[in-house]
Amino acid sequence: MSAALSPAEPCLFVGDLPRSLAYFTGTLGFAVVFTWGEPAFYGQVRRDDALLNLRHVDSSPFLPGRREAGELLAASINVGDAAALETLFGEFRDAGADFFRPLKREPWGALTFIVRDPDGNLLLFSGSAA
Numbered sequence: 001m002s003a004a005l006s007p008a009e010p011c012l013f014v015g016d017l018p019r020s021l022a023y024f025t026g027t028l029g030f031a032v033v034f035t036w037g038e039p040a041f042y043g044q045v046r047r048d049d050a051l052l053n054l055r056h057v058d059s060s061p062f063l064p065g066r067r068e069a070g071e072l073l074a075a076s077i078n079v080g081d082a083a084a085l086e087t088l089f090g091e092f093r094d095a096g097a098d099f100f101r102p103l104k105r106e107p108w109g110a111l112t113f114i115v116r117d118p119d120g121n122l123l124l125f126s127g128s129a130a
Helices: 017-026 066-070 082-095
Strands: 011-014 031-037 040-047 050-056 073-081 098-105 111-116 122-128
Touching: 011 017, 017 031, 017 040, 017 050, 073 082, 082 098, 082 111, 082 122
Parallel strands: 011 050, 073 122
Antiparallel strands: 031 040, 040 050, 098 111, 111 122
């Protein structure tokens, strides 16, 4: 019998953990699961089944502009169907999220958008074709 995989928990590198926690909770509707350290340098946020780990770094491991140029995603989160994704997009827009790319129908039929967090991490949200 093979082992069953659980949902992944991507780790995002952030320069200011309190600022990141505020963005994920206040703008994107996540809740803080935990923080670790004194002062805190690591934490986790959750929204429904999506978990993101946040790790403080003193400087970004990415060259300036590299993530945007290559559309290097820190995480990809599936929300189910296109209607749910459109609702989420509206929620994020109304909360002032920074969109790297707005709603887009992909050639394979999925609907997607990409949010940029305060540290430049790119988060893809997707919904299956309706």
